[in-house]
Amino acid sequence: MNAAPQAVAATAGFDVERLRADFPILQQEINGKPLVYLDNGASTQKPQAVIDAVSNFYAHDYANIHRGVHTLSERATAAYEGARDRVQRFLNAADRREIIFTSGTTEAINLVAQSFGGQKIGQGDEIILTGMEHHSNIVPWQLLAERVGATIKVVPITDDGALDLDAYTSLFGPRTRLVSLVHVSNALGTVNPVQAMVETAHAHDVPVLLDGAQAVAHTPVDVQALGCDFYAFSGHKIYGPSGIGVLYGRRELLEAMPPWQGGGDMITTVAFEGSTYAAPPYRFEAGTPHIAGVVGLAAALDYVDAVGLPSIAAYEHDLLDYATTAVGELPGLRLIGTAPEKAAILSFVFDGIHPHDIGTVLDFEGIAIRAGHHCAMPVMTRFGVAATARASFGIYNTRAEVDTLVQGLGKVREMFS
Ligand code: PMP
Numbered sequence: 195m196n197a198a199p200q201a202v203a204a205t206a207g208f209d210v211e212r213l214r215a216d217f218p219i220l221q222q223e224i225n226g227k228p229l230v231y232l233d234n235g236a237s238t239q240k241p242q243a244v245i246d247a248v249s250n251f252y253a254h255d256y257a258n259i260h261r262g263v264h265t266l267s268e269r270a271t272a273a274y275e276g277a278r279d280r281v282q283r284f285l286n287a288a289d290r291r292e293i294i295f296t297s298g299t300t301e302a303i304n305l306v307a308q309s310f311g312g313q314k315i316g317q318g319d320e321i322i323l324t325g326m327e328h329h330s331n332i333v334p335w336q337l338l339a340e341r342v343g344a345t346i347k348v349v350p351i352t353d354d355g356a357l358d359l360d361a362y363t364s365l366f367g368p369r370t371r372l373v374s375l376v377h378v379s380n381a382l383g384t385v386n387p388v389q390a391m392v393e394t395a396h397a398h399d400v401p402v403l404l405d406g407a408q409a410v411a412h413t414p415v416d417v418q419a420l421g422c423d424f425y426a427f428s429g430h431k432i433y434g435p436s437g438i439g440v441l442y443g444r445r446e447l448l449e450a451m452p453p454w455q456g457g458g459d460m461i462t463t464v465a466f467e468g469s470t471y472a473a474p475p476y477r478f479e480a481g482t483p484h485i486a487g488v489v490g491l492a493a494a495l496d497y498v499d500a501v502g503l504p505s506i507a508a509y510e511h512d513l514l515d516y517a518t519t520a521v522g523e524l525p526g527l528r529l530i531g532t533a534p535e536k537a538a539i540l541s542f543v544f545d546g547i548h549p550h551d552i553g554t555v556l557d558f559e560g561i562a563i564r565a566g567h568h569c570a571m572p573v574m575t576r577f578g579v580a581a582t583a584r585a586s587f588g589i590y591n592t593r594a595e596v597d598t599l600v601q602g603l604g605k606v607r608e609m610f611s
Contacts, residue, residue: 213589219240230561232595233584237436240434244434251486251489257269257270259275270485273488277488280492280496281492286417286419287418292443292444292475293441294443294474295438296440296441299426302441307335307338308338310451313450315344315371318345322346324357324362325576326351326376326573328568347365354533355382366400372400373395377409381530387535389419402422402424412503412507412537424443426439429491435484437487438487453471454478455478459476459480460479506589513538513591513593517599520596521596524600528544529542530543539586547606553583556602559605561598563583563584563599
């Protein structure tokens, strides 16, 4: 299979073998076969630079942050706050105070639902979500809606796995208070036209939260260009540690939002008569955070930026095209999610074989994929399947690994036919 000349040009200079050498976990065999890690949508592996940053931090600089008068606390605080600057640059946020560290995308969305939602969304108000949201961008809104008596409206998905944008436009009404929308779908791979969708919402004076969990590692994100009001992502999906994530929020909105969790570090004064709260971002960072996770996240962003997101996007796009053609040639394989704009995710069902069986047989071959509903049960319902098998690609995957996947799927069919 030959790549289009344009794709070759776009990916020339992307030295995947050199990148693979940065990831120690990839240098192993699973069940006697070289590991082929195609579960990047669930979590990505870590380069040595991230492992070293976390390990060196614990070995040399670790202490609790803020208010410490001793050297280690000052060093740890500098590392933690330096990472905030790093994330600000990564997202091109206008102000470092717009960056809040959370435990991940899930916590970031819950923060907005409870703080912003609790204040601005009430009885009879409406929240717009889409049919392709991860459960973490559905359930927090359901909890809020049940509590305050709000209603959730859902943008339908077209047969190829895109959003129905006419339906989206028609969902706005006088009671619409928020749109919360996935940037890249983890179950379908669809890249949504979020910039245009933000413009539509803003034309109705409705703010927008973007769930960037599957986007940040695959495409450059500029929150000012996107115009979104909130943006959430997780460190572990961008080659950083798990347990750490980010909520970007526009400063005017954050300033007006009440705290959502109380504790140390989020206050200005505390008395039994009443307490006063710190300004953002600290108002939303109660308790001792995942300090080493923040350090690891900054190292991961350094790593990804050194490789370069535009070339990562071009490389992965080429790989997706190659993989789509290769698996598409397998009789009995049905891709779920064939929208024109996609990130490097292949979700499929195969010859009536249960996706868990596909995943188990592929594991014998050293190939790691995911099987299940991908925390997106409404997507499964929309496409009339209980589960899919999903291969999701990252910066270290190769065409040779796609070939191994295709051979593995051949074995799956032999075993179950
Ligand atoms: N949104 C999307 C689109 C996701 O893919 C995921 C993780 N699978 C999440 C949200 C939740 O991320 P986390 O579990 O890191 O909070």
